[in-house]
Amino acid sequence: MTTEELKKITANQIVDARGTACPGPLLAAKKAIGDIESGEILEILSSDEGTKHDIPRWCEKMEHDFLGILEEDSYSRLFLKKA
Amino acid sequence: MNNEIENQILELQKKLGKLEKGTKDQLSMVVFSGDLDKILAAMIIATGAAAYDMKVKLFFTFWAISSLRDPRKSVSGKNFISKMFGVMLPKGRNKIKLSKMNMAGMGTAMIKGLMRKHNVASLDDMFKTAGELGIEINICEMSMNLMGFKAEEMIDYPHMNICGVATFLADASESKVQLFI
Numbered sequence: 001m002t003t004e005e006l007k008k009i010t011a012n013q014i015v016d017a018r019g020t021a022c023p024g025p026l027l028a029a030k031k032a033i034g035d036i037e038s039g040e041i042l043e044i045l046s047s048d049e050g051t052k053h054d055i056p057r058w059c060e061k062m063e064h065d066f067l068g069i070l071e072e073d074s075y076s077r078l079f080l081k082k083a
Numbered sequence: 084m085n086n087e088i089e090n091q092i093l094e095l096q097k098k099l100g101k102l103e104k105g106t107k108d109q110l111s112m113v114v115f116s117g118d119l120d121k122i123l124a125a126m127i128i129a130t131g132a133a134a135y136d137m138k139v140k141l142f143f144t145f146w147a148i149s150s151l152r153d154p155r156k157s158v159s160g161k162n163f164i165s166k167m168f169g170v171m172l173p174k175g176r177n178k179i180k181l182s183k184m185n186m187a188g189m190g191t192a193m194i195k196g197l198m199r200k201h202n203v204a205s206l207d208d209m210f211k212t213a214g215e216l217g218i219e220i221n222i223c224e225m226s227m228n229l230m231g232f233k234a235e236e237m238i239d240y241p242h243m244n245i246c247g248v249a250t251f252l253a254d255a256s257e258s259k260v261q262l263f264i
Binding site: 062 | 133135136201202204212216
C-alpha cells in the first residue's frame with residue numbers, strides 16, 4: 001500500500017505499544033488480534049525499531065495481511081489485516 | 084480410475100496425519116543456566132514463540148531452578164547440605180546475577196537500570212506474561228532434589244509440573260524448535 005492509502009485507513013483497533021521493547025509490541029499485537037474479526041484492521045504503535053521487521057515476519061507466518069508502515073516523529077504505525 | 088484416486092487421497096491423508104502428529108508447532112527449551120542474562124533470553128524467546136501461537140514448554144534444570152524459588156516461602160525438614168545449598172544459591176529470579184561483568188553485583192544492578200531505561204520488561208513481568216500465555220514450566224525433579232530444593236518453595240505459577248527427562252524428550256521430539264540455554 002502507498003503512504004497515501006495507509007493514511008486513509010481507519011483501523012478497527014489501535015494498540016499502543018510505544019515505550020515497550022522486544023517482545024512487548026509483538027505480544028501486544030498477539031493480544032489485540034484476538035479481539036478483532038477476520039478482515040478487520042489492526043494498527044500497532046511502536047517506538048521499537050525491531051518491530052518494523054518483526055511484525056511483517058509475524059504476519060507472514062500467521063497469514064495476516066501486512067499492509068505497511070507509516071513513520072511518525074518518534075514512533076511507527078504498523079497496519080495489518082487479520083486473516 | 085476414480086477409486087484409485089480416492090485410495091491415493093486416503094493414503095496421503097493418513098501420511099499427513101502422521102506428519103502433523105510428528106512435529107507440532109511447539110518450542111521445547113532446556114533452561115539450564117541460572118544467570119540473569121540467560122534466563123532473560125529464555126523468557127523473551129519463550130513469550131515471543133507464544134505470540135506465534137506456538138505451544139511453549141520450558142524444562143528448568145540445574146542452576147536455572149534457583150530462579151523459580153519463591154523468596155517468601157521457606158520449607159522445613161531439610162538436611163544440613165540442602166540447607167547450605169539453599170543459602171548459597173540465589174533465592175528467586177530477583178537475586179540471580181549476570182553471567183559476565185557482574186562486578187560484585189554492580190554490573191547486575193546496572194543492567195537492571197538499563198533494562199528500565201530501554202523499557203525491557205522485568206523478569207517479574209515476563210513470568211506473569213508467560214503464565215497468561217499458557218507457557219508450561221517443567222522442573223527437573225532429579226536436579227531439584229540434587230540441589231536440595233523442594234517443590235513447596237517454588238513460585239506460584241499456573242502451568243508448572245515436576246517431571247523427569249522422559250517428559251522433556253517426549254516434548255522435544257514433538258517440537259519443531261528445540262533450544263538449550
